[in-house]
Amino acid sequence: MKWAYIEDIADFKDQEVELRGWVYNKRSGGKIRFLLIRDGTGMIQGTIYSEDKDHPLFQAFDQLTQESSLIVRGVVKEDKRAPGGFELGITDMEIIQTAQEYPITPKEHGIPFLMEHRHLWLRSQKQRAILQIRAELTKAIRDFFDNRGFRNLDTPILTPSACEGTTTLFETEYFDQKAYLSQSGQLYNEATAMAFGKVYCFGPTFRAEKSKTRKHLIEFWMVEPEVAFANLQDITDLAEDLIVSIVARILETRKTELDILERETSPLERVKKPFHRMKYGEILPDLKKKGSKIDWGDDFGAPEETILSEIYDSPVCITHFPAKIKAFYMQPDEENPDEVLGVDVFASEGYGELIGGGQRIHDLGLLEKRVKEHKLPRDAYEWYLDLRKYGSVPHSGFGLGLERTLSWICKIKHIREAIPFPRLLYKIYP
RNA sequence: UCCUCGGUAGCUCAAUCGGCAGAGCGGGUGGCUGUUAACCACUAGGUUGUAGGUUCGAGUCCUACCCGAGGAGCCA
Structure with a gap:
């Protein structure tokens, strides 16, 4: 499968690609999970949907922490609801490293703390x-x-x-x-x-x-x-x-x-x-x-x-x-x-x-x-x-x-x- | 180097007149079919920068020090 960068994602509409990157944030909603992935060139939302509560991809998703590194594969879909206009329907996920508790959370931080990190x-x-x-x-x-x-x-x-x-x-x-x-x-x-x-x-x-x-x-x-x-x-x-x-x-x-x-x-x-x-x-x-x-x-x-x-x-x-x-x-x-x-x-x-x-x-x-x-x-x-x-x-x-x-x-x-x-x-x- | 302000949970902050140290986020557990810094419930988490002093009692007042931020001078 082709390794793609997020900045080029529009070229891969409706195609299967592999993305290599880090977890920026995640959200979950019962039978659907959202994963914000960044790869250094951009950011894309990945989705996992299943009727099965114990689906292996859900289990993998639940292990992910902010900034964990991973490889995901799936189909690029155009979707207006997704940030950036495109999202990845995830079919396969490989966790490279589960990040420890990441200091810079998606909330506000002070300058001394950010400079230290x-x-x-x-x-x-x-x-x-x-x-x-x-x-x-x-x-x-x-x-x-x-x-x-x-x-x-x-x-x-x-x-x-x-x-x-x-x-x-x-x-x-x-x-x-x-x-x-x-x-x-x-x-x-x-x-x-x-x-x-x-x-x-x-x-x-x-x-x-x-x-x-x-x-x-x-x-x-x-x-x-x-x-x-x-x-x-x-x-x-x-x-x-x-x-x-x-x-x-x-x-x-x-x-x-x-x-x-x-x-x-x-x-x-x-x-x-x-x-x-x-x-x-x-x-x-x-x-x-x-x-x-x-x-x-x-x-x-x-x-x-x-x-x-x-x-x-x-x-x-x-x-x-x-x-x-x-x-x-x-x-x-x-x-x-x-x-x-x-x-x-x-x-x-x-x-x-x-x-x-x-x-x-x-x-x-x-x-x-x-x-x-x-x-x-x-x-x-x-x-x-x-x-x-x-x-x-x-x-x-x-x-x-x-x-x-x-x-x-x-x-x-x-x-x-x-x-x-x-x-x-x-x-x-x- | 000088002036001003600040230091409380992993992070951002609150704590009335000196009187039981708290919230949100993050972590953990559970829930939810479309989330957008998601949300809801529960839960763990503290040597209040350091040392000394005043006081029945100090996060709070005093002294010294450490660290940081904002500004000045100098420069790109």
């Missing part, structure tokens, strides 16, 4: 929907860059020094040296961009910051493109195109999952080019008008991100930040050296910063000066300075946080649900 929570409908969209999002991002001729070149996770020298890094041993977990692939991207023109890296990054908010993970995934000869304008266009492209893909292919999450799609449908683009200095008066206490030179905080999404109902690009709040490698604006050619993209609906990036310093002298000003160990950056000695060109790039983007697309309350196993402040189990 994250390895099981992943089986729930909403968690599956979020992570299904995550998988599609990753694919959409790769497709976007691959289709534009970008080369995917991985950057190291173990690094000899800080990329930006600001945020706290995880330190580890590297034989007789110290090493740090990467917090960005950018500096290495700049090297590969000089070798390949257009590159991107896509991998995990680590921040040892003691952040405890719904927008922060200790370990998160980031895609970082870097383009030789690109300026701020070019890279802002790229950032817009990327976001428009991935949102469109999710709307097109993951409607079912967005429905499971009860995600209203109209804010996503509004994600079209061009985005609102403003200089930092231009947006300040609007922020202040709405109650922000920000002054020129302050970085955006949570209140500013909230206000931005109150003013605009789609993503916004902010450029030309004060130099002192940005990283050492940011290219200053020629007309106004206190400002740098950086761009941040803020999501709508209060989800905050999705993208941070901009144009990098390509002048050797200026970069050397910045390294000194930021008190960075010059010998660790020697290779990075080399990139400015041998055919230096203006170049730009950015980083997009995968989990933040996913949180926004799914409109979930907390970023911890946007990754299978979140690493949170002081929390590394399971």
Whole structure:
């Protein structure tokens, strides 16, 4: 008999199939029994009917507990009464393992309990929907860059020094040296961009910051493109195109999952080019008008991100930040050296910063000066300075946080649900 | 790191002024021909986060600690 997956069940109407999966829930009614089976691709209701109270299938059914694993065989029937529109008339059942009392019952649970059982929570409908969209999002991002001729070149996770020298890094041993977990692939991207023109890296990054908010993970995934000869304008266009492209893909292919999450799609449908683009200095008066206490030179905080999404109902690009709040490698604006050619993209609906990036310093002298000003160990950056000695060109790039983007697309309350196993402040189990 | 709130059955929660520790779900037993987080009846299940203190008496009040949640700063 053919082993089928539930997501393809419509193709097997009136045919006999074998399904392999787990018990999601069961209900019984005297001479009829209902079994909700999930197989990782979907869910279907199986039915057993008999006049005989002691029918072997009833006996097997009665043994089943939530999340027991089993193989069932039967005929696929279309039935409007069944969730999903199809059901399986079970003719044969093989129990693989009878699950012990399953902790996550089909009732409400609290966050601490669910987090403690994250390895099981992943089986729930909403968690599956979020992570299904995550998988599609990753694919959409790769497709976007691959289709534009970008080369995917991985950057190291173990690094000899800080990329930006600001945020706290995880330190580890590297034989007789110290090493740090990467917090960005950018500096290495700049090297590969000089070798390949257009590159991107896509991998995990680590921040040892003691952040405890719904927008922060200790370990998160980031895609970082870097383009030789690109300026701020070019890279802002790229950032817009990327976001428009991935949102469109999710709307097109993951409607079912967005429905499971009860995600209203109209804010996503509004994600079209061009985005609102403003200089930092231009947006300040609007922020202040709405109650922000920000002054020129302050970085955006949570209140500013909230206000931005109150003013605009789609993503916004902010450029030309004060130099002192940005990283050492940011290219200053020629007309106004206190400002740098950086761009941040803020999501709508209060989800905050999705993208941070901009144009990098390509002048050797200026970069050397910045390294000194930021008190960075010059010998660790020697290779990075080399990139400015041998055919230096203006170049730009950015980083997009995968989990933040996913949180926004799914409109979930907390970023911890946007990754299978979140690493949170002081929390590394399971 | 700071601020706020919380910890009672496997889970979600209740317990009046300090006065016998309870319900729903889940488990077990039985019932029901179409259930949709099924339903109905019965049943088992407790070191009230830990340590100390006040009191005739503490889940409740006080002190310290542990754990968790929400928020801030920093960032993607």
